[in-house]
Amino acid sequence: MKKIAVFASGTGSNFQALVDAVKAGTLEAEIRLLVCDQPSASVLQRARKEEIDRLSISPKDFPDKGAFETEIVQQLKLREVEFIVLAGYMRLIGPTLLQEYPGAIVNIHPSLLPAFPGKDAIGQAIDAGVRVSGLTIHYVDAGMDTGPIIAQKEIRIHSDDTKDELQKRIQQQEHVIYPEVLQELFTKGKKSVSL
Numbered sequence: 681m682k683k684i685a686v687f688a689s690g691t692g693s694n695f696q697a698l699v700d701a702v703k704a705g706t707l708e709a710e711i712r713l714l715v716c717d718q719p720s721a722s723v724l725q726r727a728r729k730e731e732i733d734r735l736s737i738s739p740k741d742f743p744d745k746g747a748f749e750t751e752i753v754q755q756l757k758l759r760e761v762e763f764i765v766l767a768g769y770m771r772l773i774g775p776t777l778l779q780e781y782p783g784a785i786v787n788i789h790p791s792l793l794p795a796f797p798g799k800d801a802i803g804q805a806i807d808a809g810v811r812v813s814g815l816t817i818h819y820v821d822a823g824m825d826t827g828p829i830i831a832q833k834e835i836r837i838h839s840d841d842t843k844d845e846l847q848k849r850i851q852q853q854e855h856v857i858y859p860e861v862l863q864e865l866f867t868k869g870k871k872s873v874s875l
């Protein structure tokens with residue numbers, strides 16, 4: 681059973697999908713810790729309700745990114761975390777975490793990377809007028825939404841789509857696909873997954 685930590689900054693609908701998949705037995709993992717960098721994020725309430733350990737931690741309380749991540753690493757090691765799953769964690773991962781977890785940090789992003797990296801990927805896709813966007817699951821490196829791609833899924837953009845409608849359709853797919861892809865990585869040791 682893979683011991684994982686989920687990092688999130690916001691609503692936590694993907695965190696919830698991972699929790700639900702673990703409970704259903706379709707994702708063979710143990711969520712040892714939720715790490716959240718936004719003290720008012722509702723993902724923290726979700727974790728409390730699910731009785732999952734929470735680390736609410738703000739970089740503002742540390743002299744630099746290295747010290748912030750060193751504290752996170754200590755908390756991860758205390759719980760023997762082997763793998764980090766980013767689920768709406770809106771912060772770049774720095775060298776301290778990357779060195780401790782080489783090849784063991786993944787992210788989900790709501791676009792077909794390398795298109796529309798960074799914040800508001802869905803708004804960027806709508807503004808660009810593209811007909812197809814989607815989601816990407818990838819290994820994390822030092823860049824912003826870069827790193828080797830594990831899986832991608834295309835999602836059509838309708839001509840009258842609002843940002844909210846497109847976000848809803850992308851997130852519905854994220855909630856199904858993220859646990860499935862993680863299960864493949866954990867149980868079959870795959871480096872990429874075809875959907």
Ligand code: GAR
Binds near residue numbers: 693851
């Ligand atoms: C998700 O749609 C995820 O793809 C996106 O944040 C959302 C978090 O939603 N991640 C990024 O944009 C990463 N660059 P959630 O808090 O409801 O899971």
